[in-house]
Amino acid sequence: MNMISKKRIAAAALSLLCATTAYSQEKVLNLYSARHYQTDDQLYSNFTKQTGIRINRIEADDAALMERLRNEGKNSPADVILLVDAARLWRAQVEGQFQPVRSAVLEERIPANLRGGDEGQGAQWFGLSTRARIIVYNKVRVKREDVATYESLADPVNKGKVCTRSGAHPYMLSMIGSMIERNGEAATEKWAQGMVANFARPPQGGDTDQIKGVASGECGIAVANSYYYARLLRSTKSEDREMMNKVGFVWPNQEGSGTHINVAGGAVAKYAPHREAAVKFLEYLAGDEAQAYFANGNNEWPVVSSAVAKNPVLQQMGKFKAENVSITAIGKNQIAAQKILDRVGYK
Template sequence: MFVKRVLGAMFASGVGVACLGGVMGVAQAQEKVLNLYSARHYQTDEALYQNFTKQTGIKINRIELGDEPLLERVRNEGKNSPADVLMVVDAARLWKAQIEGFFQPVKSKSLEAKIPAHLRGKDDGKGSEWFGFSTRARVIVYNKDKIKAEDVQNYEDLASPKLKGKLCTRSGSHPYMLSWIGSMIEHLGEAKAEEWARGLVANMARPPRGGDTDQIHAVAAGECGVAVTNTYYWVRLLRSSKPEDKATVAKVGFVWPNQKSTGTHINIAGAGVLKHAPNRAAAVQFLEYLASDEAQGYFANGNNEWPVVKTAVAKNPELDSLGPFKADNLSIATIGVRQVAAQKLLDRVGYK
């Protein structure tokens, strides 16, 4: 905890990377450590880290910031970065880190056996540069009093003239949206995807704003009739004891999109070993731990995400209540590659 507090103070005051490396170097001379940069800031992850230290004796020094600030920090630190592992959310951020050369390939029989190929970075024979450790799905929610479930069974339906003035979304430039749009480009082709996106813009109830939870509340309030959200936001509301959240859930319906075609869009939280990691062995050991059944359970029960490892068992009744569904098995790496095309497409159609 002391090292974590020191690091936080140094970052806040703008102390240089060389000094930061010195502080971590002192700690590493005294004990086995892992330096983690994480965009996950869930209190429930504390048990995840504590259990790793208990099992291995490796202490975790971590910095928790938003995805973009973390990427900027790694970029600025360059080869002097003290970080061993970068953990971020969404294919868009993993792809960005990969193309900027932040990661190094990892060859691990354990990770390759447990994590499906479409949920890890491309392996050119030297190993994958990143791995997905939990998944979430992008689903459709609708106002039960205003929209018929049969009218919103597919992502393509969101562009239907039936929904004019009824659609709410967050900003199109958000990575969650870029990944989703990127998957639609991959499935529909760019021309048809652009036509579809123009339909989304035409159907907007209001300019895109807010996060996924805001979209769900807006649907419940009747501000819009339909929206898209990541599943863990929906499950948070299902698990909430707040009266206002219970009221929202009562008014909103839930749809697994594209069950008769491509399947529902999936994204991940993932991590990789950084190129200049000073503690590479500990970093690989940490990634392998994240794929353990025990760690996978923390992801599911703590932040309502699905484990990527088939043998892991989640004890989350609300997550289980969503039931089985057909998931889109499109490669996460492919979705990442489509980020630039997705942003250009949204710019062309005026999607803010």
């Protein structure tokens, strides 16, 4: 074999190697997800069927994922990061864990108030599903008209009735961040003082624990994310059905600003090795089919208006007026929210 032939073979081999490497990169997506819902599995497998891109998934809570990203730094294999709650998304953005994305699909389908980051450079994260912060009340102990708003929870009529999870939890920080945006810091601090005065017990447990506390009568009122309530309504367990017969719920602030909503969202990781696949995955999650999965699988609402949810419990809970507060503003206000809670002793 002459020298020219050897060079041609070597060049062809190198070309094939490069093509194979490029192909393998396009066909893999590394997903870091704080979502831990079994119904999401179908979402991911459908994406692979449609695109041929295989998903390598790491699941952990938000704090663990963030710590992992910090430790990995520039060597992180993460392509897409899915987090739950505006406060967590904002923190990750401020830490520089995301990169801006310009996508006509995402910008058309995801409302501007549910995107985060400098829109001029491209959003750094996108809300993919929403959940509402509802008020749950004991039908025997509490009058529905006494809990029509978040602000009413601090009224003297509700003294000794209110239960919540820890004020430091992102769900609570985001709700209070929304109140700061709407009412200002001074009014929100006065409200927080009233909440502390109305506690039935020290803040503890998760949202499901709050609903159980209301059903048992230990609490008269609680706040919880809507999908926890819907999940219990869908339960086939007799004890859950009995429990839910004892409680009702309110869409707060329907005569004013509307009910506080929060998001689960996604972003392209700062050092994503498969950026094109990452953007394609986020665009897929903004599609009607994936959006319907969020509603039907985990009792969340689609962020895309054209998506059709066939969840009977969400339909049973009915329509409501949602607040129109920027999710980015809610995230930024978490620092002020935490300071308020510390000052009033809301643990």
